[in-house]
Amino acid sequence: MHIENADLNLLKALDVLLEERHVSRAAARFHLSQSAMSRTLTRLRETFGDELLVRTTRGYELTPRARAIRQELEFILPRLRAMVRGGDFDPATSTDAIRVNCTDYAISILGPGLLPHVFERAPNLSLTIEPLSPRTYDEIEHGRVDLALSPVQPPAGLRWQPLFEEDYVGVVAADHPLTADRLTLDEIREFPRVSVVVLPQEQMVIDRRLAELGVAQRSGLRVPYFEAAFTALPGTRLIALVPRRLVEARRADHSVRLVEAPTELAAPFPYGMVWHPRLNSDPAHVWVRSKVGEVAAGLRPGTP
Template sequence: MQIPNIDVTSLYILKYLLEEKHVSNTALLLNTSQSSVSRALQKMRIFFDDELLVRTSFGFALTPKAEDIKQDISSLIINLEKLSHKNSFEPEKVAGTVRFYGLQPQINTLMPDVVAAIRERAPNLIVSIDTSPQQHFEKLAAGDIHFSLSSHEPPTSEQSIHRKAVAQRDFRLLMNRNHPLANMTLTAENLSQCNFGQISLQGEKTLSLEHKFIELGLANKKRRLSTPIQITNFSSAPNIAAQTDIIFHLPTPFAQAACHDERLITREVPELLQLHFSKVYLCWHKRFHDDPMCVWIRELFDELFDSTTTYS
């Protein structure tokens, strides 16, 4: 059997280069020089007999072969890191990457404390955080990340995902301070006449609290809530609310942070409309269940967070 002669360091750099599509960004991420990244790319081009990255008028783009091998390289690097942690884990000595996925509100609320603790105790450990809207568990199943922060249930078809509650969360209504309801007592009845913004992160077709209006007889299949604005991420919501009559139903920390804009206010959700799926979970795949680095990260979450505390 012929064993391929591959430069693991260059492969490691290539993994991030294929994600960033930018030499200087990759160098900055890995705390190395641009020339080191360029040399690694040249080695990998020879090894794979392919350009891998080609320059376009908009920057670099992946070749079809690079697109094809990108996930395989990512999984290989994660497995190599897992092997390197197999026998022991000393935070102060470890050098690798721990990868998280989560939506912006959960990441903004929970991860600053986690990152601070990692920087203090494992200063050479890189923390990679992805907040792009997508299915919450696909990257866990594919082995592309170690952890996902999510309030969603894993699909019933996926039996290999472990999870534990790390926080409670609640919601607020974000609106323009000149909204007609801004200084009124909010009820299900008067809110049912308002215009809402729907944040559809996973292709949802209905507002997260619309079923509450249906239970109260204030909406049905023929008489839906008004949702003239549909967006795929949280970041656009504050500016839209600040300039329109659109109300957004948002996790409290995100809604409160948005009120640094003086045009905005938050209001409590009327009790009859409050949701009950309020836990945030740290999720991981069974492939990393016994990995010492991942065990340490889970212990860090246990130390930092009380799952019964509402972060608001």
């Protein structure tokens, strides 16, 4: 099949069909009659040489080829819109789709300032936020993820913009036997610890620093989210080492209390955003990155 024989106008209809997995619902969304959408599906099957949607006892299911095409469409359609639109970008009319990978920390710290502003200005923008994973930077490389928020600088070839600096503090239950205002390395060795493991098989910044200082991980609890670490503390002797701004955002939570980290762990670390150079000049992505940067610049410095 040569591209000269393909009708690129069918791609949007294909995207809706693969999302709805139902001819009638896709027809309603695309403002076509059911018979017209059925004819469109027939043309798409001829174009791609694949059934795409197969009827089963549970309704329509995507073929393996259709699942692969759907992933590619998430990347291709916004780029086609940007190419046709050129350099002009109006957030009020934008229907771009942007996929972000980050932790619950980034959502907690940046989300309250970012999301209301973005969706007030760009109500039809599609923003998908998914967890960071070991594949995030590969996904950015292949165009399946647009932006990542992370303290881990990317490999060469991807762009990195520092947003702010952060440091770690200790958090314990309000009735924890520790009473001093600052932890020591010996106390971290003595008490079990909650470890937030965002990326399996990769050390978090704090774990790497502790390993460099010769502090082994004592048996404790491993969780995938910072919010889960806070939930685990009340009623236990666990210690958590978490980013300072996350604790400051929970001032009203009297079930836990902040304890300064050991002086050996006091050095701040950068938090930034990562994207592929192909998106450097994409108007929608430039706009979203600028909003992330504005919110980050407006954050108060962490206060010991």
